[in-house]
Amino acid sequence: MLSWGLMRCPYCNSTDSRVTDSRPDIEDAIIRRRRVCNQCGAKFTTVERVQMRDLLIRKNSGKIEQFDREKLRRSIKLACRNREVSDEQIEKLVTSIHRRLETETTDDSVSSVLVGQMVSDSLLNLDPIAFVRFVSVYRKFSKISDFKKIINQIPEVDGDANCVAECDLPKTSLF
């Protein structure tokens, strides 16, 4: 098989490697390539991601910057800290937002408000606590009433075991 591009072996730094296996992951729009270094024989995997177009983000200040997938992932991960959300779920969320931004927006730049809205909507479905945390940071909450307002907007989900456990707690301990 052909070896694509100059990929350095992480062990010996050689650029001489061959591809032994390619696996497209359609859902995540990536291709994983297994490689063997011809120099030292080490096996490693590279990931190719399809980039539809350059994404530019327009901040509230009017400043425009390159879309930073890693930054998006970090902010979501922070909101999900200690919640029952796996790294895989976070990665899927980042991928779906990234793809929606690439395919559903037509402007040269996308407003950071839209990105924040997309993340909030997805987090609300995934984990309401992570949602509240994320929104409080991205909308720069400064008062407790900001939290009250947003929490009142969260629809009650039937059969949500987490919610029941957390809502029951104050009743027994405080009243």
Ligand SMILES: [Zn+2]
């Ligand atoms: Zn090597």
